[in-house]
Structure formats: C-alpha cells, structure tokens
Amino acid sequence: MVKMNDVAERANVSKATVSRVLRNPETVKKATRDKVLAIIEQLNYQPNILARHFRRSETNTILVVVPNIMNTVFSHILGGIEHAAGENGYRVLLANTNQQVEKEYEYLDHLKQRQVDGMILLSARMDKGIIAEVMKQYPVVLTADYLEGIAIPTVSIDNVSSARTATEHLIKLGHSRVAHITGPLHLQVSQDRLKGYRQALLQNNLDVDNILIQEGDFSHESGYNQMTKMLALEHPPTAVFSANDEMATGVIKAAKDYGLSAPEDLAVVGFDNIKLSAIYDPGITTIAQPMFEMGKKAAELLLHQITGVEMTKRQYVLESELIIRDSCGAKLLNDD
Amino acid sequence: MVKMNDVAERANVSKATVSRVLRNPETVKKATRDKVLAIIEQLNYQPNILARHFRRSETNTILVVVPNIMNTVFSHILGGIEHAAGENGYRVLLANTNQQVEKEYEYLDHLKQRQVDGMILLSARMDKGIIAEVMKQYPVVLTADYLEGIAIPTVSIDNVSSARTATEHLIKLGHSRVAHITGPLHLQVSQDRLKGYRQALLQNNLDVDNILIQEGDFSHESGYNQMTKMLALEHPPTAVFSANDEMATGVIKAAKDYGLSAPEDLAVVGFDNIKLSAIYDPGITTIAQPMFEMGKKAAELLLHQITGVEMTKRQYVLESELIIRDSCGAKLLNDD
DNA sequence: TTGAAAGCGCTAACAT
DNA sequence: ATGTTAGCGCTTTCAA
Numbered sequence: 001m002v003k004m005n006d007v008a009e010r011a012n013v014s015k016a017t018v019s020r021v022l023r024n025p026e027t028v029k030k031a032t033r034d035k036v037l038a039i040i041e042q043l044n045y046q047p048n049i050l051a052r053h054f055r056r057s058e059t060n061t062i063l064v065v066v067p068n069i070m071n072t073v074f075s076h077i078l079g080g081i082e083h084a085a086g087e088n089g090y091r092v093l094l095a096n097t098n099q100q101v102e103k104e105y106e107y108l109d110h111l112k113q114r115q116v117d118g119m120i121l122l123s124a125r126m127d128k129g130i131i132a133e134v135m136k137q138y139p140v141v142l143t144a145d146y147l148e149g150i151a152i153p154t155v156s157i158d159n160v161s162s163a164r165t166a167t168e169h170l171i172k173l174g175h176s177r178v179a180h181i182t183g184p185l186h187l188q189v190s191q192d193r194l195k196g197y198r199q200a201l202l203q204n205n206l207d208v209d210n211i212l213i214q215e216g217d218f219s220h221e222s223g224y225n226q227m228t229k230m231l232a233l234e235h236p237p238t239a240v241f242s243a244n245d246e247m248a249t250g251v252i253k254a255a256k257d258y259g260l261s262a263p264e265d266l267a268v269v270g271f272d273n274i275k276l277s278a279i280y281d282p283g284i285t286t287i288a289q290p291m292f293e294m295g296k297k298a299a300e301l302l303l304h305q306i307t308g309v310e311m312t313k314r315q316y317v318l319e320s321e322l323i324i325r326d327s328c329g330a331k332l333l334n335d336d
Numbered sequence: 337m338v339k340m341n342d343v344a345e346r347a348n349v350s351k352a353t354v355s356r357v358l359r360n361p362e363t364v365k366k367a368t369r370d371k372v373l374a375i376i377e378q379l380n381y382q383p384n385i386l387a388r389h390f391r392r393s394e395t396n397t398i399l400v401v402v403p404n405i406m407n408t409v410f411s412h413i414l415g416g417i418e419h420a421a422g423e424n425g426y427r428v429l430l431a432n433t434n435q436q437v438e439k440e441y442e443y444l445d446h447l448k449q450r451q452v453d454g455m456i457l458l459s460a461r462m463d464k465g466i467i468a469e470v471m472k473q474y475p476v477v478l479t480a481d482y483l484e485g486i487a488i489p490t491v492s493i494d495n496v497s498s499a500r501t502a503t504e505h506l507i508k509l510g511h512s513r514v515a516h517i518t519g520p521l522h523l524q525v526s527q528d529r530l531k532g533y534r535q536a537l538l539q540n541n542l543d544v545d546n547i548l549i550q551e552g553d554f555s556h557e558s559g560y561n562q563m564t565k566m567l568a569l570e571h572p573p574t575a576v577f578s579a580n581d582e583m584a585t586g587v588i589k590a591a592k593d594y595g596l597s598a599p600e601d602l603a604v605v606g607f608d609n610i611k612l613s614a615i616y617d618p619g620i621t622t623i624a625q626p627m628f629e630m631g632k633k634a635a636e637l638l639l640h641q642i643t644g645v646e647m648t649k650r651q652y653v654l655e656s657e658l659i660i661r662d663s664c665g666a667k668l669l670n671d672d
Numbered sequence: 673t674t675g676a677a678a679g680c681g682c683t684a685a686c687a688t
Numbered sequence: 689a690t691g692t693t694a695g696c697g698c699t700t701t702c703a704a
Binding site for chain 2 (some may be wrong): 046047048049050051053054057059061068069070072075076078079082083086091092093094095096109112113114115220246249250252253256275276278279280281292
Binding site (some may be wrong): 003 | 680681682683684
C-alpha cells in the first residue's frame with residue numbers, strides 16, 4: 001500500500017505538502033502541485049481515509065434511522081437524503097429499526113462513538129428526555145415523524161391540516177357520513193391525521209361518530225377489514241378518508257367485494273401519494289407528501305448543523321397537496 | 337472525551353489491559369476484568385471507533401451499490417442485506433447510482449481506500465475487466481443482476497426458467513398469441529426473461545412473432561403504452577407476459593381503456609411479486625422473486641469472503657415461484 | 673496474566 | 689510556499 005510519505009519522497013517534498021495538495025490545493029504553488037499530482041497518479045496513491053477520519057475525528061457520514069426501508073414512503077425519503085448527502089460529499093449509513101425502540105437506542109452509540117457526524121431520525125419513539133440530551137451534544141434532525149414539546153430540528157408536512165383538507169374535500173362533495181381509517185395510533189402522524197379529520201367534521205357542523213373511526217395499521221389488509229366491518233353498519237359511511245394509500249386500496253376492495261364500487265357508491269381519499277395511488281384503478285385521490293424533498297431538506301438541515309452554518313429556522317413544514325383522481329368521485333361531478 | 341488511558345489509570349492497569357477487556361475479555365483475569373468494566377461503566381467510556389478502524393484497518397462496514405433505492409425490488413433486497421449485516425455486527429453504507437455507470441466507478445474508491453470491508457452490487461454495468469480486477473483484490477458480491485463469463489460470487493434467481501414458467505402457464509391456459517413486454521434490454525435480467533419467453537413458445541411449437549415483443553422500461557406507463565399499441569394490431573395477443581408487475585398493471589389498464597378486461601379478454605402474468613401485485617385488482621399472477629432472501633444470502637456470502645470462511649459455492653440460484661392470482665384467468669377455469 | 677512501547681497514516685500548528 | 693514535528697487513540701508484539 002503506497003502511502004503519503006512515498007509520494008512525498010518521490011516528489012522531493014514533505015508529507016505536509018502532499019497533504020496540502022490533497023486538501024488545500026490553492027495553498028501550494030502550481031508547479032509543486034502538478035508535480036505531486038503526477039506522482040500520485042503514477043504511484044496510483046489512494047489516501048487512507050481511515051487515518052484521515054481518525055485524525056480529523058470526522059467521518060463525512062450521516063446515520064439514517066428508518067423504521068423499515070421496505071416501506072415506500074421511507075425509501076423515498078431515504079432517496080432524498082442520499083441525494084442531498086451525496087451532493088455534499090457525505091455518505092449515508094443505514095440503520096433499520098424494524099420499529100423496535102431498542103434499536104433506536106443502540107444506534108445512538110454510533111453518534112457517541114463518533115462513527116457518524118450526525119443522525120436523521122425517521123422515527124423517534126425513544127424517551128423525549130434522552131432525545132433532548134442527545135440533541136444537545138450531536139447534530140440530529142427528525143423527519144417523517146413529529147415530536148411535541150421538544151425543539152428538535154424537524155422537517156415535516158402539516159398532517160393536521162392536510163387531513164382536514166382531505167376530509168373537507170369529501171364533505172364538499174356532499175358527504176355527511178365520512179369515515180376515517182387511522183394509522184397505528186401510537187404514531188404521532190396517525191394522531192395528527194385523526195385530529196385533522198375531526199376538525200373538518202366539526203368545522204362543517206357534522207357529528208363525529210366514533211363508530212366511523214377505525215384504527216388500521218397502514219396495510220391493505222387492515223383497510224379491507226375495517227371497511228368490511230363498517231359496511232355492515234346500519235348506517236354505513238358514504239365516504240372514507242384513509243390515513244394512507246395502501247389502506248385506501250383495501251377500502252376500495254372491500255366495497256367491491258360488498259357489491260359497491262368506488263367512487264360511485266363510496267368515495268375514498270388516501271394519503272401519501274405513493275406510486276400505487278396513481279397506478280391503482282380507480283386512481284386514488286390523495287394528499288401528496290413531498291417525500292423526496294423531505295429527505296433532501298432533512299439532510300441539508302443536518303449538514304448545516306454539522307458544518308456550523310447559521311440556522312435561522314429549525315422547523316420546516318413543507319407543502320402538501322390534494323391530488324384529485326378518480327376514487328373520490330369529484331371527476332364524476334365535473335363530467336355532468 | 338474520556339479515553340482508554342483514563343480508564344487504565346483509574347483501574348490501575350495499563351491501556352493494553354483495557355483494550356484486552358474490550359476485545360479479548362477471556363485473556364484477562366476475571367477480577368481485573370470486572371474492575372475495568374466497572375470503571376468503564378462509571379466513566380461512561382466509549383471507545384473511539386475511528387481509532388480502532390484506523391489501527392486495525394477494517395471498518396465493519398459493507399457498501400451496497402443500488403441503482404435506485406426508491407424501487408421496491410431493490411429496497412426489499414436492501415432490507416435483506418441490512419438484516420444479515422446487522423446480525424453479524426456489520427453496518428451498511430448506501431450508494432445510490434441512479435443508474436449511472438460513472439457512479440459505480442466512483443464507489444469503487446470506497447473499497448480501494450479501505451473505507452468499507454466489501455461491496456454488494458445490485459447492478460453491475462461497469463466494464464467486466466475492471467470488475468474482474470476489483471474482485472481479485474476485494475470482497476464483492478453481485479445480486480439482482482447477473483454477469484456472463486465472469487466468476488463473480490452471485491445470488492440470483494434463474495430468470496430464464498422463471499420467465500419460461502410464466503409464459504408456459506399462459507400457453508397451458510390455451511393461449512397461442514402470447515405477447516411479452518420486456519424490461520430495458522440493456523439489462524441482463526430483461527434479456528434473460530425474454531429468452532425464457534422465447535424458449536417457452538418454441539418448446540410449445542408456437543411461432544415467435546416479433547410484433548408481440550415490445551420493450552418497456554419497467555414503468556406502469558410503458559406497460560400501458562406498449563399494450564395500447566399491441567391492441568391496435570390486426571391480430572392482437574390474447575395473453576401477455578410482462579417482465580415486471582408494475583408494467584403488468586399498465587397492460588391491464590390499457591386493456592380496460594380499450595374496452596377489454598383482464599383476465600376475461602386478456603390474460604396477464606407479471607414478475608417480481610411485489611406488494612402491488614397482491615393489492616391490485618385483479619390480483620396479478622406473477623413470479624415471486626425472494627427479494628429479502630436474496631439480500632440476506634448476498635450479505636452472508638460477502639461476510640464469508642470478508643472473514644475468510646471457506647466457500648464451497650460461490651453462485652447461488654434461489655428458488656422462484658409462480659403465484660397464481662386473478663389476472664391470468666386460471667381461476668376462471670377452476671370455477672367451471 | 674499484565675505492562676511497556678512502538679506505530680498505524682494522516683493533519684495542522686508552528687517555524688522558516 | 690514549504691518543511692518539521694507532534695500526536696490523534698487505539699492495538700499488538702514482545703518482554704516480564
């Protein structure tokens with residue numbers, strides 16, 4: 001393994017100069033620089049990055065803690081993170097938790113041991129006190145999740161108002177019995193979407209009927225099962241706001257198996273705007289969450305912390321958008 | 337930052353002993369060990385992993401080169417890799433290429449600079465000579481892709497025979513005009529699936545009609561467009577084998593927009609068995625590719641190389657399976 | 673079973 | 689603009 005000293009000797013300069021050529025080329029006279037570069041090329045010298053990391057105690061690596069990489073929403077956020085990190089010369093270390101809190105705690109060691117320069121959490125189920133403690137010492141950003149009462153830098157959408165928009169859309173379409181299938185209620189996002197749903201009903205003078213609020217787990221199957229249950233009600237809903245797109249497909253399938261069709265007999269709105277919602281037949285009306293952008297912004301925010309860039313803002317709320325497709329029936333009306 | 341020496345002093349032992357307690361506890365007398373561990377606890381000592389990596393010139397990190405993390409197939413393989421790596425104390429560094437070959441070359445530097453202990457490629461579009469060269473020097477495994485004429489450790493399925501199975505399934509169902517929408521033909525997997533399709537036709541004494549073979553790009557839209565084109569043919573196909581599931585949904589949609597329905601008027605078989613194929617309505621008959629398993633196996637194979645475990649086998653071909661759902665019409669027959 | 677000591681390859685402060 | 693030098697924190701060989 002050829003090392004910096006070998007290059008230095010061959011070029012008749014000191015190690016320091018070689019180091020400078022690599023890290024601060026402008027501080028070296030052009031002639032010297034060219035000579036050194038030529039030798040580097042000739043010897044096919046590769047700097048030992050581990051030595052550099054050690055010496056500088058920085059790694060140019062960020063840790064991304066994901067509940068589940070196989071989930072479309074997370075993989076797209078991850079895509080955005082990877083993109084922004086790469087653009088800025090940083091690498092991404094992956095940490096899958098499989099929703100286990102203990103794993104989140106484990107990965108904290110990476111920060112403490114300086115194996116990474118910072119961390120992005122896509123899920124924060126740890127104790128808030130601990131998170132607050134960690135935040136004080138290391139660069140951390142939260143995205144895709146949200147934590148109340150703690151000033152952690154966060155990139156998110158406004159889930160409450162987005163859910164309100166989705167629900168209102170159904171109300172404006174003339175529905176008064178609008179159901180909601182929630183995500184797992186231990187997640188803040190699920191709580192927020194539920195809150196927005198409630199707000200929309202109340203602001204439109206509609207009663208909140210708890211029988212029309214059922215908890216799902218974001219899976220197609222849970223959407224199917226909860227909808228099947230509600231269809232057997234004496235007064236079944238005529239519209240459903242599902243907390244994500246995958247459950248929305250379960251809702252539509254349940255209606256179909258019950259002899260109803262969406263949107264004619266049941267209007268459905270989903271959430272996330274994953275590819276599935278555009279591909280599914282009928283196309284699913286949904287709230288578009290800028291997943292890639294969220295990841296990108298989160299990474300940028302983290303890199304600012306790492307490099308010490310002044311941050312005026314620490315909480316970013318990105319825009320979400322109602323995408324009207326077929327499942328809500330709005331297009332049916334327009335066709336009249 | 338408390339360092340090893342601090343622990344040593346407090347425990348009245350040498351740095352060497354502390355190091356041993358951490359890395360080879362069995363070589364230290366129990367009493368000493370306990371004392372040291374107590375001090376470590378007490379001082380909340382965290383070893384500087386960067387120093388360790390540098391000193392040992394190993395990183396316990398593997399690099400995963402992915403064409404696109406946002407693609408379901410890749411994210412599931414990645415899930416398997418992450419799982420196996422984690423189980424064995426290794427970390428996963430993510431490298432997205434966005435299908436750019438130059439990026440693949442760039443990431444090679446991570447290996448050369450010893451920033452990672454090995455590399456898993458989910459796409460190998462680099463020059464074979466270079467790959468062969470790299471393989472000789474560093475642990476490398478290929479999965480999800482396949483390279484002819486080079487003995488690189490590989491984990492894959494048999495795309496040719498899987499595609500043959502898929503196509504034969506349609507032929508057995510009575511179809512003689514079976515179309516194929518391929519993936520991008522510069523990819524080996526697309527070529528292989530096309531080959532399997534051809535074999536099935538020939539083995540069943542059916543002509544290969546090139547007008548029924550159209551190249552897609554794995555997207556819903558390309559499936560839709562290519563199918564729309566074929567439906568306008570004088571003798572349109574009655575069945576389609578699509579090289580992936582997403583294009584299969586495009587095929588079904590195109591048929592629908594043409595006034596036909598699947599499977600009644602057009603039988604469709606996809607490939608991959610991503611979640612979408614189970615959720616879609618009609619459920620898509622497809623070839624199940626064990627994505628998670630592939631990732632897991634690939635990681636294990638790589639770790640064997642890294643740790644110097646004897647490898648009897650270097651090419652793993654995992655089992656794929658035909659999953660019969662609604663889109664092919666087989667269930668229609670059974671209902672008779 | 674433990675300690676002493678060298679040194680991994682680089683960077684950066686300081687000197688020239 | 690370039691060189692000298694110390695040292696980052698750990699692991700490991702050798703000696704005791």
